[in-house]
Amino acid sequence: MRTRGMIKRVMTEMLRDKRTLALMFVAPLLILTLIYFLFQSSGSTTATLAVKNVDSTLQTALKNDNLKLKATTSDDSAKRIIRQHDYAGMLVQKGDKLTLTLANDDQTKATIIKSSLQAAQIKLKTKAAGAALQAQAKAIKQLSTALAAATKAAGITPATPQAGTAQAAGSTTYQTKTHYLYGDKDSTFFDTLLPILMSFIVFFFVFLISGIALLRERTTGTLYRLLATPVRRGEIITGYLTGYGLFAVIQTLLIVVFTMYAFKIQILGSIWLVILINLLLAMLALTMGLFISTFAGSEFQMVQFIPVVVIPQIFFSGIIPVVTMPGWLQAIAHIMPLYYGAGAMSQVVEKGAGLSAIWPDLLVMLAFAAVFLLLNVQTMKKYRQV
Amino acid sequence: MATTIQVTDLNQGYGKTTVLSDINLTVTAGEILALIGPSGAGKTTLVSTIMGMLRPKSGTVRVLDTAVPNRALLAKIGYMAQTDALYTTLTARENLHFFGTMMGVPRAQQDQQMAHAAAVVNLDHDLDKAVADYSGGMKRRLSLAIALLADPPLLILDEPTVGIDPELRQQIWQELHRLADAGKTILLTTHVMEDAEEADELMMIRGGVAIAQGTPAKLLAEYQVPTIEDVFLKAGRVQDAHTRND
Numbered sequence A: 001m002r003t004r005g006m007i008k009r010v011m012t013e014m015l016r017d018k019r020t021l022a023l024m025f026v027a028p029l030l031i032l033t034l035i036y037f038l039f040q041s042s043g044s045t046t047a048t049l050a051v052k053n054v055d056s057t058l059q060t061a062l063k064n065d066n067l068k069l070k071a072t073t074s075d076d077s078a079k080r081i082i083r084q085h086d087y088a089g090m091l092v093q094k095g096d097k098l099t100l101t102l103a104n105d106d107q108t109k110a111t112i113i114k115s116s117l118q119a120a121q122i123k124l125k126t127k128a129a130g131a132a133l134q135a136q137a138k139a140i141k142q143l144s145t146a147l148a149a150a151t152k153a154a155g156i157t158p159a160t161p162q163a164g165t166a167q168a169a170g171s172t173t174y175q176t177k178t179h180y181l182y183g184d185k186d187s188t189f190f191d192t193l194l195p196i197l198m199s200f201i202v203f204f205f206v207f208l209i210s211g212i213a214l215l216r217e218r219t220t221g222t223l224y225r226l227l228a229t230p231v232r233r234g235e236i237i238t239g240y241l242t243g244y245g246l247f248a249v250i251q252t253l254l255i256v257v258f259t260m261y262a263f264k265i266q267i268l269g270s271i272w273l274v275i276l277i278n279l280l281l282a283m284l285a286l287t288m289g290l291f292i293s294t295f296a297g298s299e300f301q302m303v304q305f306i307p308v309v310v311i312p313q314i315f316f317s318g319i320i321p322v323v324t325m326p327g328w329l330q331a332i333a334h335i336m337p338l339y340y341g342a343g344a345m346s347q348v349v350e351k352g353a354g355l356s357a358i359w360p361d362l363l364v365m366l367a368f369a370a371v372f373l374l375l376n377v378q379t380m381k382k383y384r385q386v
Numbered sequence B: 001m002a003t004t005i006q007v008t009d010l011n012q013g014y015g016k017t018t019v020l021s022d023i024n025l026t027v028t029a030g031e032i033l034a035l036i037g038p039s040g041a042g043k044t045t046l047v048s049t050i051m052g053m054l055r056p057k058s059g060t061v062r063v064l065d066t067a068v069p070n071r072a073l074l075a076k077i078g079y080m081a082q083t084d085a086l087y088t089t090l091t092a093r094e095n096l097h098f099f100g101t102m103m104g105v106p107r108a109q110q111d112q113q114m115a116h117a118a119a120v121v122n123l124d125h126d127l128d129k130a131v132a133d134y135s136g137g138m139k140r141r142l143s144l145a146i147a148l149l150a151d152p153p154l155l156i157l158d159e160p161t162v163g164i165d166p167e168l169r170q171q172i173w174q175e176l177h178r179l180a181d182a183g184k185t186i187l188l189t190t191h192v193m194e195d196a197e198e199a200d201e202l203m204m205i206r207g208g209v210a211i212a213q214g215t216p217a218k219l220l221a222e223y224q225v226p227t228i229e230d231v232f233l234k235a236g237r238v239q240d241a242h243t244r245n246d
């Protein structure tokens, strides 16, 4: 009965606070929409490459939708020309030697140029294999040297050019058909980001709002007053947990429905698993928020914990693949609660993983929550010792 | 008569500091005890210790035949804190319901007891207002109503009359006397000498030490002064003389 009273109070207070409600339910949708559009544009980047004295065969081979060529005759240095015209790079041919200079201020554009050069190489090779033209064969050689040099300069290991060898018969043109294991050709970085954001948003809002709510109880004295009744500390925490857990579930549903209808993003796994993950994550955020709030003296100080407690979690939530991190960073990732939550969420949303695949993550989250729960019950002893 | 509160050789403090030393106190059922003392004397500390919010450093506290601290015991204590601790976004009625539930008042009795408690503090017409829109005095009264709500055998009121007008103060005292006559025990703290005169027993605390204790009549006779205020001042001077001699 006391727990029910606690839940009712937490929820009534929340419903009365219109601004917090808006923050919890409208802000995430705005953020998601913004990010969605930000990543939509990434497919249409075009890079401009200045070319000087480059063979026309090579030029034709280089052209594609994402690469524009600009012929130049200027005697200025490549650096100067790139700076002056804001080109992404410059390719100069001198006799049979090609030199590629990349601006490299935008890695997307640099990648476009490098992959276009690789593509051109393949095109020419297949042609060369067919027609056995001496000149083209020479161009290939020049091209691979230039490419190797450029990629080395950029500090990237060159991708082995998939040479269409001489066995490739005559005038065959290759048609690539790509199969996608997850997602489709319209998949953008947003699809990777979405599950991470879904879990992060729930984590962040529950952490902040519940932490501040308990802090307010502490500073206004209601927590002390509450503990002057025969309520159990566990009942207080359970009340908070259920009340905010419910809001987290509503928030999750809202985000899921919104992404499904507004962005037409399919959630491959079970929606129940999505809710379960976020519920666990809310529990974790809540117990963490309540615990951290013990160390804050005011709402402002609670906000000061965000850069320390919340922001680092983003880096380890899968936005940067954790497997590519050095060992000690990977170790840090494993103590970040969001690493498990966002990880499980990505598995379910993108790969349709079932409970059998994500239960270790869920278990770790549960363990985290249990630890913080115990710490909370302990810290409340400061106010009432039984 | 039955002893409600029994404090024996209590020493209390926060961390290493000592706030209360050698407090002995007995309150029997149906008695109103007023703790008087200057600001920082240790009244709130004593009250918190009796409620079991703080564990005694040394000595024992027994309330209603139970050793303190004890969680279940809190259901039998109606508490009014010195600072109003109310949920300001909720209405007064919601606050009363909430604390009623926490005190373990059965749902069926809540409305009836709430009506009574609200009537004592003249809040029956403002119950559906949000507490944020209450005046300071109204908040004080609501806190008192919350303490009365569960109809407990022991009331502990920390400065209940601060911010309350004289007319209402009289009405509240009438209710407190009525409750005491019905066998309830009341412990309150105050700075106001008028409150002290209404009490059955007085305990004067200064610097964490009990400097005078007894019924108002007994104290007036003992110190041979006309008012309670003079008793307090004289007892204070005696205490200062002692500490200087030490």
Ligand SMILES: Nc1ncnc2c1ncn2[C@@H]1O[C@H](COP(=O)(O)OP(=O)(O)OP(=O)(O)O)[C@@H](O)[C@H]1O
Residues within 6 Å of the ligand: B014, B019, B037, B038, B039, B040, B041, B042, B043, B044, B045, B046, B082
């Ligand atoms: N939580 C605490 N931590 C440390 N010291 C405290 C704490 N609460 C009170 N004190 C100290 O204990 C002493 C007694 O405080 P207490 O609140 O009991 O006084 P009081 O008699 O209730 O005063 P007032 O009439 O102003 O309410 C004071 O010196 C105070 O500084």
Ligand SMILES: [Mg+2]
Residues within 6 Å of the ligand: B043, B044, B045, B082, B158
């Ligand atoms: Mg006090």
